[in-house]
Amino acid sequence: MEDIQNHKDHRNIDIDQVGVKGIRYPITVLDKNMGKQQTVAKINMYVNLPRYYKGTHMSRFVEILNEHSNRISLQNFSEILEEMKKRLDAESAHMEITFPYFVKKMAPVSGSEGLMEYKCTFKGSLSVGSDLVTIIHVPICTLCPCSKEISDYGAHNQRGEVKLQVRFKKFIWIEDLIKLVENSASSDVYSVLKREDEKYVTERAYNNPMFVEDIVRDIAQKLKKDPNITWFAVESENFESIHNHNAYAYIERQKSR
Numbered sequence: 001m002e003d004i005q006n007h008k009d010h011r012n013i014d015i016d017q018v019g020v021k022g023i024r025y026p027i028t029v030l031d032k033n034m035g036k037q038q039t040v041a042k043i044n045m046y047v048n049l050p051r052y053y054k055g056t057h058m059s060r061f062v063e064i065l066n067e068h069s070n071r072i073s074l075q076n077f078s079e080i081l082e083e084m085k086k087r088l089d090a091e092s093a094h095m096e097i098t099f100p101y102f103v104k105k106m107a108p109v110s111g112s113e114g115l116m117e118y119k120c121t122f123k124g125s126l127s128v129g130s131d132l133v134t135i136i137h138v139p140i141c142t143l144c145p146c147s148k149e150i151s152d153y154g155a156h157n158q159r160g161e162v163k164l165q166v167r168f169k170k171f172i173w174i175e176d177l178i179k180l181v182e183n184s185a186s187s188d189v190y191s192v193l194k195r196e197d198e199k200y201v202t203e204r205a206y207n208n209p210m211f212v213e214d215i216v217r218d219i220a221q222k223l224k225k226d227p228n229i230t231w232f233a234v235e236s237e238n239f240e241s242i243h244n245h246n247a248y249a250y251i252e253r254q255k256s257r
Contacts, residue, residue: 012051017094019046020061027072027099032175041072041099047090048127060087072097074122074132074171081126092127101136101174107190107197108204114191120174131167136177138162140185141201142238145209157205159189160238162215166223167231184218186210212236212249220251230255 023043031037045061064083068076077095084093098121105116121135140160148155162181166172182188186205193201215236223232231254238247 014051015049017046018049018056019044019094020058021045023062023065025065025069027069027097029099029101030073030075030173032173033104037102039099039101041097043098044094044096045084046094047084047088048092049090056088056090063087074134077122077124077132078126078130081124081130085126092125094125095123097122103175103178105188105190107193108188109196109200110194112192112194112197116189116191118174118178133165133167134172134174134177135163135165136174136181138164138178138181139189140182140215140236141187141189141205142212142215143186143205143209145211145214148206148209155206155209156242157186157202158238158241160185160212160215160236162219163235163237164219165233166229168228169230170228172228180222181219184210184215184222212238212247216249216251220253224253224255 021044023045025041025043026038027041028036028038043065045065047056049056061084064080064087068080068083072080081093081095084090084095098119101118101120102115103118104113106113116139119137122132123135124130124132138161140162141157142160143155143157162185164177164181166177186208187201190197190201216234219234220232223229223234231252233250233252235248235250240246
């Protein structure tokens, strides 16, 4: 059958990224405590397309995904990108894998167990060199230092979210990044809390007030000391409880290698 994709295109325009987007796919990711974890990801896969080709071969993206479905991880990400370049005769390949990641977490006093969900993304590119970024979204609790200072009774607090992106030299665990973020907030967020846990969490937050500025600075300070991290971007957003807006802060740094 005739291959239309390989026909010549006379508009003389390169395409930076072309491929498939929004594939829902079961994957296995590495779990620090359990070894492996089964989850379902949304996957985007792209390659560049030179000006002289009319189209790319979309089915080959899914074929490559099927061949690596049981071993998708940070460790073999570059291998998948290399296969995309080879099979699609491309100079660059790009892939984004976004998935819910679950961590068993115990309440601080009662020890009640529950599963916390964290949105995670592996984002990689391969052209002349390779690039890999791990992205996590971590829910947190913050208590306003200003409100605590000026109020006779209590202080307003709220849930927030930290988005952390990192580049690194060696493998890094999702759980370690989550813990780093949670330790930088007024308090963690939990899925199961008994009354004694609620008392502990609210009092801990009250004794540890944080602006969004404090959170991103604390996280940045820790990442700057980690020799495995080469670049990071951290942003914190408070879903304000008494304002009709959210509070936001962002820091991005390239570290010397």
